[in-house]
Amino acid sequence: MAIRVWSDWGLSGGRSWLIACFYDNSTCNEASAMGAFESLIITSSYYVAFGGFADIYSGILRLGGKEIPVAIKILRGKMTRKDMARFYREAVIWGTLKHEGILPLYGVAPNVGPQKALGMISPWIDKGNLTYHLENHPQISLEGRISILIQVAAAVQYLHSLSIIHGDLTGNNILMKDDKNILLCDFGLSRIWMDNVPTLHTTSIGKCNYPWAAPEVIFNDNPNEPPFTKSSDVYSFGCVMVQVLTGHLPYPTKNVIYHHLTKSRHPPRPTNTEFISDELWEFMLWCWAGIPSDRPSMEEVSAFLTSHVHDF
Numbered sequence: 001m002a003i004r005v006w007s008d009w010g011l012s013g014g015r016s017w018l019i020a021c022f023y024d025n026s027t028c029n030e031a032s033a034m035g036a037f038e039s040l041i042i043t044s045s046y047y048v049a050f051g052g053f054a055d056i057y058s059g060i061l062r063l064g065g066k067e068i069p070v071a072i073k074i075l076r077g078k079m080t081r082k083d084m085a086r087f088y089r090e091a092v093i094w095g096t097l098k099h100e101g102i103l104p105l106y107g108v109a110p111n112v113g114p115q116k117a118l119g120m121i122s123p124w125i126d127k128g129n130l131t132y133h134l135e136n137h138p139q140i141s142l143e144g145r146i147s148i149l150i151q152v153a154a155a156v157q158y159l160h161s162l163s164i165i166h167g168d169l170t171g172n173n174i175l176m177k178d179d180k181n182i183l184l185c186d187f188g189l190s191r192i193w194m195d196n197v198p199t200l201h202t203t204s205i206g207k208c209n210y211p212w213a214a215p216e217v218i219f220n221d222n223p224n225e226p227p228f229t230k231s232s233d234v235y236s237f238g239c240v241m242v243q244v245l246t247g248h249l250p251y252p253t254k255n256v257i258y259h260h261l262t263k264s265r266h267p268p269r270p271t272n273t274e275f276i277s278d279e280l281w282e283f284m285l286w287c288w289a290g291i292p293s294d295r296p297s298m299e300e301v302s303a304f305l306t307s308h309v310h311d312f
């Protein structure tokens with residue numbers, strides 16, 4: 001299966017769009033037959049990774065004589081008008097982002113994968129996501145863990161500076177560029193923040209990641225109150241802190257999440273790590289403040305982590 005690039009685009013700009021037209025095997029047998037044409041080839045017959053909403057295929061993008069390994073994100077579902085709107089919202093928000101801690105979007109291509117669906121094309125990141133990385137590298141030092149958190153905070157701070165809410169901060173949506181550096185990904189639940197425009201922020205229960213989502217997102221019963229805010233990102237960041245500092249998900253087992261969320265409204269203090277000092281725990285409790293506006297801003301999170309990096 002191959003796709004011929006239709007419009008001009010380049011990787012260096014970081015904001016360019018790949019608009020491609022589909023050539024199936026009957027009209028264009030092999031990518032090599034396309035000669036000088038740039039092409040996108042899906043190299044996996046099945047998805048190689050998946051999340052709550054999408055399947056990820058691996059592929060090769062031929063561009064200017066180079067072969068670039070790419071990931072192709074295809075939303076699961078029938079591509080109804082609602083799904084299309086979701087696809088475009090994610091692609092448009094993602095496509096505007098340019099930051100060293102954010103996975104770039106190379107472009108979108110139609111008719112890819114077995115479903116012949118629209119795909120979002122990004123560089124292939126070999127090392128997997130942060131959840132997987134932490135589970136497989138229990139030896140990471142406290143300094144290494146704080147460095148990961150500082151990078152995640154910087155990426156979220158960048159989003160917030162553009163009035164964008166990530167909406168789904170979890171270890172699964174943070175990729176490891178290498179052993180030390182991260183790339184934030186998955187803008188499927190991202191929103192542009194606009195004061196007093198609650199309809200843009202409403203979500204239905206079940207469309208969030210429970211171990212990381214803020215209680216006001218999970219138990220959102222007031223349609224006039226936007227549940228996704230910069231503060232709900234900060235709450236999730238506190239849960240990512242638990243994950244990075246312990247190497248495990250924020251709750252010890254699935255069935256205790258509801259209990260904790262309804263009682264204390266945040267994860268329990270982990271007992272299996274020496275990395276969570278009282279000072280760090282106090283800070284995490286601040287990120288989980290019951291009233292969202294009482295939580296620190298992402299600037300404060302970054303400042304706290306960077307100024308204390310050698311104290312922990």
Ligand SMILES: Nc1ncnc2c1ncn2[C@@H]1O[C@H](COP(=O)(O)OP(=O)(O)O)[C@@H](O)[C@H]1O
Pocket residue numbers: 049050051052053054055056070071073103122123124125126128129172173175185186187188
């Ligand atoms: N560019 C990429 N390179 C390698 N793996 C990726 C890439 N993008 C996503 N993944 C993997 O696929 C998973 C799902 O991708 P994601 O964008 O989070 O989809 P969803 O919206 O379904 O959660 C991620 O957790 C990660 O493990």
Ligand SMILES: [Mg+2]
Pocket residue numbers: 051052172173186
């Ligand atoms: Mg995801």
